[in-house]
Amino acid sequence: MALGWYELKLAKDGQFMFNLKAANSQVILTSELYRSRAAAENGIASVQKNGVLAERFEFRENKNGEPYFILKAANHQEIGRSEYYSAKAAAQKGVDSVMKNAATTEIKDKTTA
Template sequence: MALGWYELKLANDGQFMFNLYAANSQIILTSELYKTKASALNGIESVQKNGGDESNFEYRTTKSDQPYFILKAKNHQEIGRSQYYASQEGAKNGVKSVMNNAATTEIKDKTVA
């Protein structure tokens, strides 16, 4: 089974962030913002380490009742969050996709020209 990849990039304000993509090119997890590239790379390592364990995911819903999930590290720090889904089933499938793709070691660094 093909694995997805991480894409490391600069946010609009110059901070670093990353997305985890599934093999079908869909973004399945978006990171927080990091002040340094090294911190963002540590965030990717944390997803690789924690993303395969279903107990590290927390389901939430927006005020408008759209389900989403967050991935937390063992220290309960949020590592990343999903898009908003139309159904709880969609969010559950998103968690499965992150669990299947988190271990990928492919990182596309878009921070360098």
């Protein structure tokens, strides 16, 4: 079974961020912004470690009632969040996908593109 990958890239303001993508290239988790590449790489390592643990996920809803989830580290800091979903069941499938793909060690560096 093919696993996804992390895509490390630069945000518009020059900070670093990453997406965890599933094998079908869909973004399943988006990181916060980091001031340095090293910090973003630490963020990826944190997703690899915490993204396989169901208790690290928290479901929320936006102001329109659309469910999404966040992934938290052991210290309760947010590591990443999902897109907005149409239903909680769809958000749960997103969590399942993150849990399946989080341990991947493949990182595609798009910072120099």
